[in-house]
Amino acid sequence: MFDRISVDLKEAMKAQDKHKLSVLRMLKSKLIENKTSAHPVAEPDVVIQYAKQLKDALVTYPAGSDAQRQLESELATLAAYLPAQLNEADVVGLIRGIVEKTQAKQMGVVMKELSPLIKGKFDGKRATELIQQALGG
DSSP states (O other), rough: OOOHHHHHHHHHHTTTTTHHHHHHHHHHHHHHHHHTSOOOHHHHOOOOOOOHHHHHHHHOOOOOHHHHHHHHHHHHGHHHOOOOOHHHHHHHHHHHHHHHHHHOOOOHHEEEEHHEEEETTHHHHHHHHHHHHHHTO
16 A cells, blocks of 8 residues: 555655645654554554544534645645545444354444454444444444
């Protein structure tokens, strides 16, 4: 992934795409920081964490503001480097499978099984709501 970002960074420089260049530079710096960290994580996880930071920052700005549009644009650029997203029907199917397999009646048990399967691919808050619905709560 690091090599792909480096190539895309060069292309953005040639195209003089300042926005994409800025996002890719930040992402590359986060990947380099991760590599030199005492406890490095997988590269896709770094991208997922960065996207989550941007999503969390979105709520701090008023709707329709320039800052919010900027963050949404950054997220759109990052989407090319994120794992393929799951749709809600897929997650509901995963939840049903976990409930049937474990005979779980508690949300924590289901979430423990589901979390690694959806990490970076689906919103955790929405997954919690879907689990509550599946367990009849």
